[in-house]
Amino acid sequence: WEARTDLWVLPHSYEACAEAAAWLRARLKQAPVVGLVCGSGLGALAQELQQPQSFDYGDIPHFPRSTVQGHAGRLLVGTLGGCPCAVMQGRFHLYEGYSPAQVALPVRTLALLGAHTVVLTNAAGSLREGLDPGDLLVIRDHIDLPGLAGRSPLVGANDSRFGPRFPVMAGAYDPALRRLALALAPPPLRARAGVYCGVGGPSYETPAECALLRMLGGDAVGMSTVAEAAAARHCGLRVLGLSLITNAAASHEEEEEEGPEHAKDMEHAKEHAKEHAKEHAKDTEHAKDKAHQEVLDAAQAGARLLAQLLLALAPRLQHV
Ligand SMILES: O=P(O)(O)O[C@H]1O[C@H](CO)[C@@H](O)[C@H]1O
Numbered sequence: 001w002e003a004r005t006d007l008w009v010l011p012h013s014y015e016a017c018a019e020a021a022a023w024l025r026a027r028l029k030q031a032p033v034v035g036l037v038c039g040s041g042l043g044a045l046a047q048e049l050q051q052p053q054s055f056d057y058g059d060i061p062h063f064p065r066s067t068v069q070g071h072a073g074r075l076l077v078g079t080l081g082g083c084p085c086a087v088m089q090g091r092f093h094l095y096e097g098y099s100p101a102q103v104a105l106p107v108r109t110l111a112l113l114g115a116h117t118v119v120l121t122n123a124a125g126s127l128r129e130g131l132d133p134g135d136l137l138v139i140r141d142h143i144d145l146p147g148l149a150g151r152s153p154l155v156g157a158n159d160s161r162f163g164p165r166f167p168v169m170a171g172a173y174d175p176a177l178r179r180l181a182l183a184l185a186p187p188p189l190r191a192r193a194g195v196y197c198g199v200g201g202p203s204y205e206t207p208a209e210c211a212l213l214r215m216l217g218g219d220a221v222g223m224s225t226v227a228e229a230a231a232a233r234h235c236g237l238r239v240l241g242l243s244l245i246t247n248a249a250a251s252h253e254e255e256e257e258e259g260p261e262h263a264k265d266m267e268h269a270k271e272h273a274k275e276h277a278k279e280h281a282k283d284t285e286h287a288k289d290k291a292h293q294e295v296l297d298a299a300q301a302g303a304r305l306l307a308q309l310l311l312a313l314a315p316r317l318q319h320v
């Protein structure tokens with residue numbers, strides 16, 4: 001009999017985060033003070049990072065794997081505008097089957113590494129007229145629908161080494177950081193403040209669900225960010241949330257109504273796949289995931305301006 005000590009570490013516990021942080025600390029030239037989480041298709045936000053060290057999530061103890069297209073699954077640590085920064089190229093989502101605590105594990109790991117601030121970016125659907133693809137919503141507040149239903153990373157025995165049993169979420173998105181982001185955003189991003197609705201996904205919202213979220217006061221909707229923000233506030237991190245609008249929420253449904261065009265696309269993709277089953281398997285996959293592909297394309301198109309904003313912001317984030 002040999003004791004399986006690894007079984008004592010739950011994949012989402014303080015110990016798991018501490019092991020991940022210790023593994024990284026042993027390899028890092030410089031500890032990050034700011035963590036940046038890249039949303040879908042926003043991996044290019046790391047392009048301005050100087051002298052980056054790169055770690056595959058698969059190598060970091062207890063890190064889940066990225067399973068979503070547009071999330072590379074890599075942690076880069078370097079300096080952004082002189083500020084020591086960790087960039088997560090890829091995040092974890094509830095719809096991938098991860099628990100809320102697994103979704104929050106990287107943010108907690110960054111906190112244990114010594115970060116004091118996280119910038120959570122995402123690709124999001126607009127719920128408002130006039131908030132268009134390419135626009136930036138600087139998150140003022142969120143509605144955490146999974147969290148309200150008990151799917152929060154803070155559910156379970158509270159570990160006070162992270163934070164209190166009942167953390168306050170008023171002012172969760174740091175007002176000073178928000179003002180700074182609004183002031184520094186390049187004009188074409190048409191930045192404005194608003195409310196992000198976090199949903200479980202992975203299905204996109206129905207028009208009726210969008211109407212509901214609008215009634216609740218949501219400006220944009222996405223399937224991430226809120227669990228990370230809750231965990232970040234629990235452990236005392238400052239949070240800046242940035243939603244790059246990639247589509248009008250529920251607009252995919254309108255595409256469905258167009259019928260023939262869409263049907264033709266699908267037929268074409270199917271025929272193609274029959275002819276060249278192997279090489280073109282990916283095309284079919286893309287046809288099936290057309291809506292997400294649109295999100296990725298729009299995110300990639302906006303990433304340059306968002307990277308510009310982050311480069312301007314980073315030196316201002318370095319000191320609390
Ligand atoms: O929130 P991020 O990770 O940017 O991704 C958004 O894009 C995906 C849907 O296209 C969903 O995962 C949604 O949450």
Ligand code: HPA
Nearest residue numbers: 123124125221222223249
């Ligand atoms: O319309 C959307 N809904 C949910 N998540 C999203 N992520 C990008 N766009 C969307």
